[in-house]
Amino acid sequence: MTKRGSLDCEEELRRWSVDSRCLIGVDEVGRGCLAGPVVAGAVLFDWSNPEPIFNLAQRFPIRDSKTLSRKQRQETSKAIRDVARAIGIAEIDSVVIDEINILQATLRAMSAAVRSLPINKGESDGVALVLVDGNQRIPNLDIPQETVIDGDAKIFSIAAASIVAKEYRDLLMEKFDETIPGYNFSSHKGYGTKAHVDAIRCIGLSPIHRKTFWHG
Numbered sequence: 565m566t567k568r569g570s571l572d573c574e575e576e577l578r579r580w581s582v583d584s585r586c587l588i589g590v591d592e593v594g595r596g597c598l599a600g601p602v603v604a605g606a607v608l609f610d611w612s613n614p615e616p617i618f619n620l621a622q623r624f625p626i627r628d629s630k631t632l633s634r635k636q637r638q639e640t641s642k643a644i645r646d647v648a649r650a651i652g653i654a655e656i657d658s659v660v661i662d663e664i665n666i667l668q669a670t671l672r673a674m675s676a677a678v679r680s681l682p683i684n685k686g687e688s689d690g691v692a693l694v695l696v697d698g699n700q701r702i703p704n705l706d707i708p709q710e711t712v713i714d715g716d717a718k719i720f721s722i723a724a725a726s727i728v729a730k731e732y733r734d735l736l737m738e739k740f741d742e743t744i745p746g747y748n749f750s751s752h753k754g755y756g757t758k759a760h761v762d763a764i765r766c767i768g769l770s771p772i773h774r775k776t777f778w779h780g
Contacts, residue, residue, distance in 0.1 A: 589721025604673035605729030
């Protein structure tokens with residue numbers, strides 16, 4: 565950890581130094597929510613110029629997004645976007661989650677986030693490597709990948725992906741709170757808090773609720 569609580573960058577810099585691989589960190593947020601989409605983030609840093617990345621790690625806490633306050637996530641997400649070579653974000657809504665299940669929806673979001681990155685054919689043919697949080701590989705991805713259990717607590721780029729995805733989803737849920745009142749989505753962001761469950765029992769399910777998740 566750096567003095568700001570960031571994960572070390574050394575592992576990714578070492579990997580790049582060995583074979584000049586373009587490293588992409590991927591993570592998801594919102595998997596366990598009762599409402600709203602699951603969102604995946606993909607972050608690509610330019611390790612051929614590591615100084616801005618090291619400066620980012622010194623100034624901001626690049627680690628598991630769940631360990632950061634909202635203010636920290638807001639500031640850190642913006643800083644990551646300023647430094648990263650590219651950011652990919654993808655969301656899968658509650659309707660599709662109910663149709664294909666949350667695991668498949670999560671993997672679909674991760675795939676879309678990676679595919680949205682401006683990676684040229686030479687990189688995708690063998691110089692790129694996707695580092696995926698968790699133990700599930702992304703299906704039908706034409707880029708080499710590795711799964712990393714608890715990757716958002718171990719790998720700098722995965723942690724960065726978790727932060728940008730979390731901030732994106734938080735803002736989305738706050739917008740839903742404006743258009744779908746009564747559930748207080750701004751407060752719990754769709755997670756199954758007591759207040760959220762009580763609201764569902766009182767009002768019923770909204771269009772963004774995952775019907776297959778509700779057993780109340």
